[in-house]
Amino acid sequence: MHPTYISHLENGKANPSLIILTNIANALGVHICDLVTDKNKVAFDRTLLDIQSALDSSSADEKVKIQNMLEAVKNML
Incomplete structure (x- = not known):
């Protein structure tokens, strides 16, 4: 070239x-x-799929607890 x-x-x-x-x-x-391919985006998308899979197998009570934990961690940042 x-x-x-x-x-x-x-x-x-x-x-x-x-x-x-x-x-x-x-x-x-x-x-x-x-x-x-944007490897960062692919890795991020894979992470989101893993999180979704974990949430799919969680009870409603567990989902509320997870959400509360995420909000608490976010507030600490």
């Missing part, structure tokens, strides 16, 4: 094609998903 094109990619002045993304991923030794 031409250095000018790489500069345009880095500065958001150009959008790479799937072929270019594949070539970049191969050159870096990573999977193409690593280039286009």
Whole structure:
């Protein structure tokens, strides 16, 4: 790839094609998903799913207690 094109990619002045993304991923030794996925968001979404799963298996009384605990912790921050 031409250095000018790489500069345009880095500065958001150009959008790479799937072929270019594949070539970049191969050159870096990573999977193409690593280039286009926000890992922080994925981890956060996974955490929310885990919390939802825990709440789904909780009784109404437990949910109230959990909510109260969360509010208490938030107030301490």
